Amino acid sequence: MLALVAAGSIVFPGLFLASRQTLKLLMGWSEGDAVVVSARLVSSLQAVMASSAGCIIASSCKDVMEDRHWLTDAYILFATPYFAYDIYAMFLCYWHKMQVKGHQEEGHGGSMRAAVLGYLRREVLMVLHHVFMVAFCFPASLLWRQGKGDYFQGVLFLAELSTPSVCLGKVLIQYNKQHTLLHKVNGVMMMITFFSCRVLLFPYLYYAYSRYASIPLYMVPLVAPWQCNLGAALLWPLQIYWFTLICRGALRQSRRHSNAPPEILKDNNLIDRH
Incomplete structure (x- = not known):
């Protein structure tokens, strides 16, 4: 158990550091560009791993409550450190973006404190989402369900299918490629996967x-464990909110014919991810 947690604690930050150094040394990228792209890359890799695990688990469990698959608990343990890492990675992205915009002054004593407070204000929903995943979903998935419902856990992993398209969209915007065909196709894929999988x-x-x-469907909340109902009550409205922002941004973009940056991924700094 501890070995898997330790592995996740090493793999995700390690991939981030390796990617950042590679982009800086081999590609000649700046620190800020390397940090932002590396964070998106690690999020996408985690999403691919989670989605793959979800497909394997869900397709292997014929009895949605009783069938077990070893990958379920293993991936929960391995992936949980990712959410803690991602909070820090998102802060680094925010820090470098503020430096580019001139919101940080070199040598200013309160700059780090101001950056942390600004980051928490801007990304409060994402930070709370990640903290909730570690503090509540981890024990709920690993302990409270008492070895039942691996199928449902596998389906939950499939929520990450939308993350690669979200990350790609952010990278394309970073490099002013928002008017390309790739950005438009990716935007459609993002909306489809986000709506379907979240x-x-x-x-x-x-x-x-x-x-x-x-x-009957309406009876399920009355018999489901309270942990399931609480998790759904807190996470589902958040997904709906983020999806409305995506749709609102896409609608704005479709109405614009100028060179102004689109809002499809800028409203409230939509996810990541995870």
């Missing part, structure tokens, strides 16, 4: 259990 995710989980238990 917005529809929680209703599907309740629907799947209603079929398993042969009870």
Whole structure:
């Protein structure tokens, strides 16, 4: 158990550092550009791993409550440190963006404190989401479900399918490629995967259990463990909110014919990820 947590604590920061150094040394990129792209790259890699694990688990569990797969608990343990790492990686991205915009002054004693406070104000929903994943979802997934429902846990991993397109969109905006065909195609993919794998995710989980238990859908919240209901009540509205921002930004972009930067990923600094 501890070995998997330790592995995740090494792998994700290690990939970030290796990518940052590679981009700086081999590509000649600046520190800020290397940090931002490396953070997106690690988020995308984690998403690919989580989605792959989810596909394997969900397809292997015929009985949605009783069937077990070893990868379920293993990936939970391995991936949990990612959310702690990502809070710091997002702060580094914010720090370098503020330096580029001239919001940080070299040698100013309060610059770091101001940056941390500004980051927490701007990314409060994302930070709270990541803290919730570690503080609540980790024990709920690993301990409180008592070895049941590996299928549902595998489906939850599939929420990460939308992360690579979100990360790619941010990188394209960073390099002013928002008017390219790739950005437009990626935007469509982002909307489809985000809606399918995040917005529809929680209703599907309740629907799947209603079929398993042969009870009406409206009865599922009454018989589901309180941890499941609490997690869904806190996470589902957040996904809906972020999806509305994506749609609002896409609508703005479709109405614009100037060179102004699109808002599809700028409203409230939409996710990441994870």
